[in-house]
Amino acid sequence: MTNPSLLVPYYEHPAERPEAWSALVDAAPTLYGVVLNPASGAGEAPDPAFAEAAGRLRAAGVRLLGYVDTSYGRRPHAEVVAELLRHRDWYGADGAFLDQVATAPAALPHYRRIAVAARAAGAATLVFNHGAHPDPGYEAQADLLVTFEGPWDTYRTLDLPVAAHYCHLVYAAPAGFRPATPVHCAVPGTGAHPWGTLPHLLEPAR
Numbered sequence: 001m002t003n004p005s006l007l008v009p010y011y012e013h014p015a016e017r018p019e020a021w022s023a024l025v026d027a028a029p030t031l032y033g034v035v036l037n038p039a040s041g042a043g044e045a046p047d048p049a050f051a052e053a054a055g056r057l058r059a060a061g062v063r064l065l066g067y068v069d070t071s072y073g074r075r076p077h078a079e080v081v082a083e084l085l086r087h088r089d090w091y092g093a094d095g096a097f098l099d100q101v102a103t104a105p106a107a108l109p110h111y112r113r114i115a116v117a118a119r120a121a122g123a124a125t126l127v128f129n130h131g132a133h134p135d136p137g138y139e140a141q142a143d144l145l146v147t148f149e150g151p152w153d154t155y156r157t158l159d160l161p162v163a164a165h166y167c168h169l170v171y172a173a174p175a176g177f178r179p180a181t182p183v184h185c186a187v188p189g190t191g192a193h194p195w196g197t198l199p200h201l202l203e204p205a206r
Contacts, residue, residue, distance in 0.1 A: 007127070007144070007167055007183050008202070009035040009067075009097070011195045014053040021053045023202050025060050030201075032144075032183045033063030033125060035097045041068055042086035054091040063125050066093035070114070072100050073107035081117045088122055095125030098142075103134040108141075115141040129169075133161065144183060152177065152186070175200045 008031060014021045024034055034057055038050045054064055066087025068080055080098070087093035096118050101111065111128070118126055128138060129146040138145060147166045148155060152173040160168070160180070168179035171194030173186035189197035197203070 003182070004030060004032050005183055006030050006199060006202070007032045007035070007065075007169070007185050008199065009037070009169065009185065009195045010198060011035075011037045011193070013038075014049040020198055020203075021056075023198060024062070025056050027202050028057070028060035028062050031062050033065045033095060033097075033127075035065045035067050036087060036091055036093055037067035038091075042066060042083050042090060046090040051091055054093070058092050058094075063095050064091060064093040065095040065097040065125065065127055066091065067097050067099060069099045070101055070111075073102040073110050077110065077113055077117070080114055081121065084118055084121050084123065094122065095127070096123045097127045097129060099129045101128040101130045101134070101138070103130050103132055103138075105135040105137055108135065108137045111138065111141055127167070139165065147181075148179075151190075155179070171195070171197075173200075 012020060036054060038047045058064060066084060068083045070080055084096050115126060126142040127144045128142040131149040133147045144165055144167050146169055148160055149169040152170050155170045162180045164182055166181045167183045168181045170179050170186040172190045177186050179186055185199055187194060187197045187199055
């Protein structure tokens with residue numbers, strides 16, 4: 001694998017899974033980016049273990065995308081922007097992964113404002129995780145749109161649009177499976193916390 005194609009949302013603490021975070025550093029050339037999610041967002045105070053892991057990834061040339069839940073447009077603009085700034089200031093995030101992004105056109109003005117503020121705050125890469133195919137108006141707001149997030153059993157039954165700026169995140173995936181989009185992630189994890197596992201290719205030996 002030569003293209004940086006893996007967008008990895010890895011939601012485990014570096015102090016508890018140091019070998020997995022080292023595997024991410026080692027895999028730097030294959031990574032589109034890593035989503036930083038210390039506490040369902042940036043948290044209330046800097047986490048030294050996450051700051052150290054983020055520094056290692058940054059030194060390896062990996063994009064760091066700060067996780068922010070936007071609650072499908074219900075979370076106030078100021079809260080979203082404040083959390084983006086904490087990711088930047090505490091962990092050196094140079095991008096943002098906005099989760100639970102709305103798909104309907106009615107929420108577009110809200111997300112345009114967030115996108116402008118994120119860029120002004122230094123987010124060179126902006127990812128919108130819709131989890132489903134959104135209104136076309138969102139395509140101009142972000143660098144990457146996650147147009148599917150869900151289990152492999154569902155994914156394999158769908159015929160989804162594919163574009164260079166779309167990303168599919170698939171869990172409960174079998175070894176060797178790769179989603180159709182150029183940027184993607186497929187992990188073996190299941191249940192309520194599937195993103196506590198690395199993609200098959202990056203899982204360190206035990």
